[in-house]
Amino acid sequence: MISAHSEVDSKIMLEQAQGVKQFLTFFMADEEYGVDILTVQEIRSWEEITEIPNAPDYLKGVINLRGTIVPILDLRLRFGLSAIDYGPLTVVIVVKVYFEQNSKIMGVVVDAVSDVYSIAEHDAKTVPNFTDSENSEFVAGLVNVGEKMVALLDLKKTMDI
Amino acid sequence: MSIDLSQFFEVFFEESFEGLDAMEAELLNLVPGEEDLETINTIFRAAHSIKGGSGTFGFNSVSDFTHVLETLLDQIREGKRELTAEHVNLLLKAVDCLRALLSALQAEQDPNLEDAIALRIKFEEILGVNQSGATKVAAEKQPAQPEFNTYQIDFKPHHHLFKTGNEPLYMISELAELGDLETLAFHNELPDITDLSADDCFLSWRFFLNTVKDESAIREIFEWVEDDADISITLCGGLFAEQQQATIEEPAVENIESSPEVAEVAEVVAVNPSKKAATAKVTTPAAAESTSIRVGIDKVDSLINMVGELVITQAMLSQIGEQEITETTIASLQEGLAQLAHNTRDLQESVMRIRMLPISFVFSRFPRLVRDISQKLNKQVELKLLGEQTELDKTVMEKISDPMVHLVRNSLDHGLETVEQRIAAGKDPVGKVTLNAFHQGGNIVIEIMDDGQGLNTEKIKKKAIANGLVTEADELDADEINELIFMPGFSTADEVSDISGRGVGMDVVRRNIQSLNGSVEVSSAAGVGSTFTIRLPLTLAILDGQLVRVAKHTYIIPLISIVESLQIDISKVSRVGKDLDVLRLRDEYIPILRLYTIFNHQGAIETLDKTLLVVVESDNQKIGLLVDDLLSQQQVVIKSLEANYQKVDGVSGATILGDGRVSLIVDISGLIKLSGLRKPGSQELIIESKASLEAS
Numbered sequence: 001m002i003s004a005h006s007e008v009d010s011k012i013m014l015e016q017a018q019g020v021k022q023f024l025t026f027f028m029a030d031e032e033y034g035v036d037i038l039t040v041q042e043i044r045s046w047e048e049i050t051e052i053p054n055a056p057d058y059l060k061g062v063i064n065l066r067g068t069i070v071p072i073l074d075l076r077l078r079f080g081l082s083a084i085d086y087g088p089l090t091v092v093i094v095v096k097v098y099f100e101q102n103s104k105i106m107g108v109v110v111d112a113v114s115d116v117y118s119i120a121e122h123d124a125k126t127v128p129n130f131t132d133s134e135n136s137e138f139v140a141g142l143v144n145v146g147e148k149m150v151a152l153l154d155l156k157k158t159m160d161i
Numbered sequence: 162m163s164i165d166l167s168q169f170f171e172v173f174f175e176e177s178f179e180g181l182d183a184m185e186a187e188l189l190n191l192v193p194g195e196e197d198l199e200t201i202n203t204i205f206r207a208a209h210s211i212k213g214g215s216g217t218f219g220f221n222s223v224s225d226f227t228h229v230l231e232t233l234l235d236q237i238r239e240g241k242r243e244l245t246a247e248h249v250n251l252l253l254k255a256v257d258c259l260r261a262l263l264s265a266l267q268a269e270q271d272p273n274l275e276d277a278i279a280l281r282i283k284f285e286e287i288l289g290v291n292q293s294g295a296t297k298v299a300a301e302k303q304p305a306q307p308e309f310n311t312y313q314i315d316f317k318p319h320h321h322l323f324k325t326g327n328e329p330l331y332m333i334s335e336l337a338e339l340g341d342l343e344t345l346a347f348h349n350e351l352p353d354i355t356d357l358s359a360d361d362c363f364l365s366w367r368f369f370l371n372t373v374k375d376e377s378a379i380r381e382i383f384e385w386v387e388d389d390a391d392i393s394i395t396l397c398g399g400l401f402a403e404q405q406q407a408t409i410e411e412p413a414v415e416n417i418e419s420s421p422e423v424a425e426v427a428e429v430v431a432v433n434p435s436k437k438a439a440t441a442k443v444t445t446p447a448a449a450e451s452t453s454i455r456v457g458i459d460k461v462d463s464l465i466n467m468v469g470e471l472v473i474t475q476a477m478l479s480q481i482g483e484q485e486i487t488e489t490t491i492a493s494l495q496e497g498l499a500q501l502a503h504n505t506r507d508l509q510e511s512v513m514r515i516r517m518l519p520i521s522f523v524f525s526r527f528p529r530l531v532r533d534i535s536q537k538l539n540k541q542v543e544l545k546l547l548g549e550q551t552e553l554d555k556t557v558m559e560k561i562s563d564p565m566v567h568l569v570r571n572s573l574d575h576g577l578e579t580v581e582q583r584i585a586a587g588k589d590p591v592g593k594v595t596l597n598a599f600h601q602g603g604n605i606v607i608e609i610m611d612d613g614q615g616l617n618t619e620k621i622k623k624k625a626i627a628n629g630l631v632t633e634a635d636e637l638d639a640d641e642i643n644e645l646i647f648m649p650g651f652s653t654a655d656e657v658s659d660i661s662g663r664g665v666g667m668d669v670v671r672r673n674i675q676s677l678n679g680s681v682e683v684s685s686a687a688g689v690g691s692t693f694t695i696r697l698p699l700t701l702a703i704l705d706g707q708l709v710r711v712a713k714h715t716y717i718i719p720l721i722s723i724v725e726s727l728q729i730d731i732s733k734v735s736r737v738g739k740d741l742d743v744l745r746l747r748d749e750y751i752p753i754l755r756l757y758t759i760f761n762h763q764g765a766i767e768t769l770d771k772t773l774l775v776v777v778e779s780d781n782q783k784i785g786l787l788v789d790d791l792l793s794q795q796q797v798v799i800k801s802l803e804a805n806y807q808k809v810d811g812v813s814g815a816t817i818l819g820d821g822r823v824s825l826i827v828d829i830s831g832l833i834k835l836s837g838l839r840k841p842g843s844q845e846l847i848i849e850s851k852a853s854l855e856a857s
Binding site: 048053061067070071081104106161 | 484
């Protein structure tokens with residue numbers, strides 16, 4: 001038992017030492033984005049939502065998550081992309097975002113979930129700053145996974161509303 | 162062997178505060194000249210246990226102070242001294258002082274001893290104590306130049322000391338706290354090991370204590386064992402101290418080595434300061450007292466009963482779940498679910514009841530307040546408390562206390578007349594202030610009544626005109642004028658006293674009460690008195706709501722703010738300005754706010770005669786909210802939107818409906834602000850609209 005523990009522990013420690021983190025990735029407008037899997041609370045399907053009056057358009061409203069009121073953002077609208085109709089693949093990823101003083105549970109609507117990757121943090125490249133897209137501020141870094149490029153989200157900035 | 166006493170501190174403080182409350186209550190009942198022995202005994206007992214406890218826990222500032230108090234009480238109790246009004250006043254001050262000392266100690270701060278010393282001098286003057294007391298006070302007053310004295314203390318316990326439950330170790334460590342302590346232990350009386358009885362004390366001690374404290378401080382340590390030991394305390398003087406210490410050093414060390422028990426003593430003495438430091442670190446937060454709640458055993462029992470029933474229902478339901486689904490199982494399933502709903506509701510009520518405390522917790526502070534203020538104002542006041550057992554949520558209770566204090570002060574200061582005025586007006590010279598609490602519907606109502614002169618409407622109106630709150634032309638009836646006192650910056654007191662008159666009062670009172678979803682009203686009759694009525698929801702966690710539909714959205718309007726709901730008679734609606742509709746309802750003009758415009762919702766019914774109007778009142782202003790439909794009324798549990806999101810204008814919170822959907826609770830005063838209607842503080846808009854209506 002102790003050895004089993006220490007085996008797992010040592011694997012985690014090794015990964016931590018190498019700065020390897022697991023990221024949940026999802027699709028949005030054919031691009032793949034990733035968030036630290038430890039921040040993810042759950043993945044839900046899209047459901048009826050209560051609108052908040054006079055809120056920005058990307059704030060779709062609030063849902064009841066087992067007794068807690070949780071705001072839901074549409075990530076497409078947040079990024080200034082065109083809205084699409086929600087389909088069967090549309091999911092809400094509920095994340096816990098840590099701000100300076102507190103942490104909040106919030107949800108983001110994305111086109112579809114993709115995969116979980118182990119990514120070493122030092123592999124992440126900073127976003128080239130010649131893009132004048134305002135969305136670059138929401139991206140903490142870019143990594144290559146095989147042939148694909150994944151943009152790692154800066155949740156704190158994305159969810160700071 | 163040694164017990165960490167700090168674990169009992171919290172209990173000690175709690176008990177001491179309770180004791181002080183009891184003392185205060187009894188003191189207020191005391192009438193000099195006709196005092197009841199039992200009352201004095203109660204006060205004495207309370208003082209005595211505070212003294213004993215504080216001595217045990219080493220809070221000497223408290224125990225020293227309580228000692229003089231106790232001496233005075235003892236003399237009164239034994240009839241050696243007559244109780245005078247001055248004594249009662251002094252004792253009440255002493256209670257305040259003790260409360261301050263204990264609160265400081267509880268917060269682990271150094272108590273401010275100035276008041277205590279001043280009061281103590283007064284007590285000692287009464288008691289006529291000797292010079293040594295005075296010098297002691299002087300010494301305490303100037304701790305910068307302490308005078309060291311060395312005392313020789315011989316302590317020879319009788320054999321049975323341990324059986325009385327006393328432990329010399331504690332006394333020795335207490336001695337060590339007074340100053341530098343040298344200890345000599347005599348073990349020459351120790352019998353043979355075969356004859357030795359572990360329950361008996363054969364040791365005796367000689368201490369040399371170099372301290373700034375006086376003999377009585379030392380005596381106090383041995384107070385509990387006076388009858389169980391031979392104790393002699395002699396002053397060796399400050400000069401010899403060093404020398405004596407030098408001479409005794411050798412044998413002391415030898416003795417300590419030869420006697421294991423004393424070695425332990427030495428250890429305890431040495432350890433003590435560091436232990437003190439450790440307890441200082443384990444800080445109980447200052448707000449510790451409000452984090453716990455005393456719950457009556459009957460409430461806990463009823464809770465257990467309900468949980469029992471819940472378990473039975475659950476067992477019943479799971480049994481049904483295992484059976485095959487037939488017509489009969491569905492019927493019994495429905496029955497079981499009804500049972501479950503019933504249990505849940507009962508359980509919810511029981512849990513809510515745990516947070517409910519009788520309002521006497523707030524009322525109990527008023528006898529003292531009224532006494533102090535009436536003395537200061539030289540008025541005679543009789544305070545009557547009614548409905549003290551009315552229960553109220555703890556959070557509401559904590560927040561209602563300050564506004565109530567304010568209202569009672571106002572009644573005493575402005576409401577009640579002086580004795581001469583009352584006699585001149587043919588009234589009983591003793592003014593009456595009545596606090597009454599009772600339940601009405603889902604609310605608790607607190608009334609503060611006085612039989613004074615009532616509100617002076619002329620004066621209020623003049624003042625309001627001077628402050629620009631209203632104009633000369635406004636025709637206001639008496640109630641409307643009385644309402645003006647709740648405006649910001651309003652005070653009619655000609656002179657600012659330390660009791661009232663700063664004009665920051667009534668609007669704050671109203672705001673505080675409104676923040677609890679409550680309301681406050683005043684009614685008054687000149688020469689007869691005035692009554693302030695506070696209405697509060699029983700709890701902050703649950704609200705009675707009216708569900709309304711706007712387009713496809715469901716909102717909740719707090720029932721307490723709804724005046725009425727009606728269909729709009731289109732002939733009574735006039736348009737004022739560009740886009741404000743006003744409904745003439747009886748003799749009032751109600752601005753109509755379209756919820757769908759304010760909340761920016763599409764698809765709502767826009768024609769006035771097909772919709773419903775919910776007339777609500779907030780900040781003394783009535784407005785009509787236009788909604789598509791009225792749905793049900795129900796109790797809703799308030800959930801915070803701010804926890805995971807942020808404050809939303811016009812919305813005070815959210816709740817979860819029976820079907821799991823989230824619904825938002827409308828915040829009326831926020832809506833008014835959002836709609837651009839001005840607050841009643843500058844009534845221009847409403848008045849303007851009235852004027853234009855009358856013109857047309």
